[in-house]
Amino acid sequence: xxxxxxxxxxxxxxxxxxxxxxxxxxxxxxxxxxxxxxxxxxxxxxxxxxxxxxxxxxxxxxxxxxxxxxxxxxxxxxxxxxxxxxxxxxxxxxxxxxxxxxxxxxxxxxxxxxxxxxxxxxxxxxxxxxxxxxxxxxxxxxxxxxxxxxxxxxxxxxxxxxxxxxxxxxxxxxxxxxxxxxxxxxxxxxxxxxxxxxxxxxxxxxxxxxxxxxxxxxxxxxxxxxxxxxxxxxxxxxxxxxxxxxxxxxxxxxxxxxxxxxxxxxxxxxxxxxxxxxxxxxxxxxxxxxxxxxxxxxxxxxxxxxxxxxxxxxxxxxxxxxxxxxxxxxxxxxxxxxxxxxxxxxxxxxxxxxxxxxxx
Amino acid sequence: xxxxxxxxxxxxxxxxxxxxxxxxxxxxxxxxxxxxxxxxxxxxxxxxxxxxxxxxxxxxxxxxxxxxxxxxxxxxxxxxxxxxxxxxxxxxxxxxxxxxxxxxxxxxxxxxxxxxxxxxxxxxxxxxxxxxxxxxxxxxxxxxxxxxxxxxxxxxxxxxxxxxxxxxxxxxxxxxxxxxxxxxxxxxxxxxxxxxxxxxxxxxxxxxxxxxxxxxxxxxxxxxxxxxxxxxxxxxxxxxxxxxxxxxxxxxxxxxxxxxxxxxxxxxxxxxxxxxxxxxxxxxxxxxxxxxxxxxxxxxxxxxxxxxxxxxxxxxxxxxxxxxxxxxxxxxxxxxxxxxxxxxxxxxxxxxxxxxx
Numbered sequence: 001x002x003x004x005x006x007x008x009x010x011x012x013x014x015x016x017x018x019x020x021x022x023x024x025x026x027x028x029x030x031x032x033x034x035x036x037x038x039x040x041x042x043x044x045x046x047x048x049x050x051x052x053x054x055x056x057x058x059x060x061x062x063x064x065x066x067x068x069x070x071x072x073x074x075x076x077x078x079x080x081x082x083x084x085x086x087x088x089x090x091x092x093x094x095x096x097x098x099x100x101x102x103x104x105x106x107x108x109x110x111x112x113x114x115x116x117x118x119x120x121x122x123x124x125x126x127x128x129x130x131x132x133x134x135x136x137x138x139x140x141x142x143x144x145x146x147x148x149x150x151x152x153x154x155x156x157x158x159x160x161x162x163x164x165x166x167x168x169x170x171x172x173x174x175x176x177x178x179x180x181x182x183x184x185x186x187x188x189x190x191x192x193x194x195x196x197x198x199x200x201x202x203x204x205x206x207x208x209x210x211x212x213x214x215x216x217x218x219x220x221x222x223x224x225x226x227x228x229x230x231x232x233x234x235x236x237x238x239x240x241x242x243x244x245x246x247x248x249x250x251x252x253x254x255x256x257x258x259x260x261x262x263x264x265x266x267x268x269x270x271x272x273x274x275x276x277x278x279x280x281x282x283x284x285x286x287x288x289x290x291x292x293x294x295x296x297x298x299x300x301x302x303x304x305x306x307x308x309x310x311x312x313x314x315x316x317x318x319x320x321x322x323x324x325x326x327x328x329x330x331x332x333x334x335x336x337x338x339x340x341x342x343x344x345x346x347x348x349x350x351x352x353x354x355x356x357x358x359x360x
Numbered sequence: 361x362x363x364x365x366x367x368x369x370x371x372x373x374x375x376x377x378x379x380x381x382x383x384x385x386x387x388x389x390x391x392x393x394x395x396x397x398x399x400x401x402x403x404x405x406x407x408x409x410x411x412x413x414x415x416x417x418x419x420x421x422x423x424x425x426x427x428x429x430x431x432x433x434x435x436x437x438x439x440x441x442x443x444x445x446x447x448x449x450x451x452x453x454x455x456x457x458x459x460x461x462x463x464x465x466x467x468x469x470x471x472x473x474x475x476x477x478x479x480x481x482x483x484x485x486x487x488x489x490x491x492x493x494x495x496x497x498x499x500x501x502x503x504x505x506x507x508x509x510x511x512x513x514x515x516x517x518x519x520x521x522x523x524x525x526x527x528x529x530x531x532x533x534x535x536x537x538x539x540x541x542x543x544x545x546x547x548x549x550x551x552x553x554x555x556x557x558x559x560x561x562x563x564x565x566x567x568x569x570x571x572x573x574x575x576x577x578x579x580x581x582x583x584x585x586x587x588x589x590x591x592x593x594x595x596x597x598x599x600x601x602x603x604x605x606x607x608x609x610x611x612x613x614x615x616x617x618x619x620x621x622x623x624x625x626x627x628x629x630x631x632x633x634x635x636x637x638x639x640x641x642x643x644x645x646x647x648x649x650x651x652x653x654x655x656x657x658x659x660x661x662x663x664x665x666x667x668x669x670x671x672x673x674x675x676x677x678x679x680x681x682x683x684x685x686x687x688x689x690x691x692x693x694x695x696x697x698x699x700x701x702x703x704x705x706x707x708x709x710x711x712x713x714x715x716x717x
Binding site: 054057059061064067068073161164165168169177178179180181184186201268271272274275277279280282283313316317318321324326327328 | 426519
């Protein structure tokens with residue numbers, strides 16, 4: 001008889017190994033899926049994982065990994081702080097949108113002025129926009145005990161309506177022939193979040209993501225607030241006795257994740273995307289939740305997970321184009337990754353035992 | 361056994377890649393905003409792609425990527441197609457406009473065709489269809505058919521394209537039925553069956569017995585069928601599976617002739633940057649079979665207006681037409697110029713409500 005037996009201590013080895021095992025299992029079952037669709041499985045897996053990194057055109061795809069991965073990492077780092085403490089911000093997508101609107105709006109107010117201070121103002125405004133949007137569920141939770149999962153999630157849809165509204169009204173390009181969407185910030189130097197070194201994909205958002213990783217690492221390992229976050233997540237009662245102020249913790253975690261998501265939105269709208277439009281948001285805020293868990297809520301893990309997620313997106317698009325794999329198959333493939341991660345996670349806390357249970 | 365299978369497929373893939381690189385084919389890429397199975401907008405573009413393959417056979421190779429978000433993702437997908445040797449790339453959503461221009465700058469030898477936009481370059485053409493011509497036919501049928509005198513309209517986004525359609529449908533419904541009233545719901549989506557169904561239900565509850573839609577799913581058709589005495593029109597695609605009622609006719613986007621012509625131009629080496637805006641006459645806008653649920657005299661009137669638009673003797677925006685605020689727009693006999701139509705952001709006189717800002 002095969003059964004699961006709870007481990008006395010979570011296994012460190014499995015905790016480290018599960019992401020790797022999950023990726024391998026995804027490759028195996030994803031390969032089977034592609035084969036079932038009549039596509040060459042080895043070629044498909046190779047296209048997704050190898051082509052962007054070492055293929056013929058990797059000179060173009062490698063920088064794109066940074067462009068795609070940076071917002072994911074930036075948002076996921078913020079989310080991981082709250083997730084560790086059991087504070088669930090599911091609405092990063094909305095905070096991302098508000099950051100973009102505030103950032104772009106603050107910049108466009110100066111159009112067409114060329115001045116060095118415009119971009120820093122946009123950065124601050126972007127972070128503020130995200131922070132403000134996250135403060136709504138934070139204050140409602142601390143004041144009235146509402147559920148932050150529901151409130152933050154619902155505010156995503158409110159933010160989307162704001163986005164549509166400013167695209168059609170407040171921020172609409174006056175020279176856009178009545179079409180929705182703002183001016184393109186890429187063609188306005190003072191507000192353009194351009195590549196710092198041409199051809200590398202390295203823009204300010206990538207720099208911010210790397211800084212966020214380092215700060216989160218230091219915060220969690222060397223700082224009192226980080227200790228409080230971890231303690232609240234692992235032993236809420238002990239945290240109470242240790243004098244952790246839950247209100248302050250909620251405000252800090254939601255506020256930080258909101259500000260980081262807002263920054264991600266601002267760097268995106270002023271750089272790779274260039275303009276506010278109705279369909280500006282493409283789901284980074286939700287994908288970042290997967291990235292946070294894939295990275296075990298650990299700053300370095302998140303950095304790697306963000307890279308891996310970006311790889312499957314970029315490789316997935318190449319596979320679509322070169323092998324004519326349907327988009328849905330790529331999405332199933334990405335879903336498998338999270339599924340296997342959670343499934344194998346079980347082995348961190350349980351072990352498979354064969355034979356009859358011993359009587360305790 | 362499994363291992364050999366895998367190895368064979370890998371070898372095959374390598375062979376294919378090598379073969380493609382050597383052959384002298386014209387490679388045509390398509391970037392889609394939705395899934396090819398959406399039954400509407402993207403589906404019809406993909407039909408166009410298939411028509412190109414059927415027309416030129418081994419002379420062309422087509423590739424496509426579906427579900428591409430507007431913005432940096434679109435830019436990456438286009439760049440990737442260009443890097444992989446595409447000679448001609450069709451980008452089929454308005455939001456691909458700036459990405460298309462960006463990528464076109466980097467690949468001066470690759471030709472780009474952007475649907476529904478207004479930015480062109482030496483290697484970027486734009487193309488769009490005069491769907492408002494089809495709306496004139498729809499409006500004529502709707503005005504005749506409504507008994508409650510309330511026509512429901514599901515708008516997608518309040519952009520000139522959609523506003524033009526509403527105005528055209530309203531003008532022609534009003535022409536045959538002075539008591540007609542339009543109720544407009546904005547869904548703020550191109551494709552979302554749940555939202556579209558809700559919009560249709562709201563309109564039907566408000567008394568609409570004709571539903572026009574500028575969204576791409578068949579959900580409003582299903583909602584109308586469930587409600588009973590309501591008629592609808594297929595959008596982008598024929599949607600004939602909902603005929604003869606509720607779907608009584610449709611506007612069909614037919615991109616095939618254009619895609620074939622442009623691909624041929626690339627093959628022949630005489631491609632030039634152009635701005636194409638074709639309608640019923642050129643076959644880019646098709647009117648789906650008018651079903652038997654429509655009385656013969658109404659069908660005749662609809663076909664007459666279709667014919668007069670097709671041969672150019674009638675323009676759907678012919679004066680006298682006033683704007684919603686009562687100011688004059690077109691004088692008696694005057695027709696609208698393309699510039700005004702392209703950026704149309706006002707309702708004509710008689711329509712209620714405001715265009716959302």
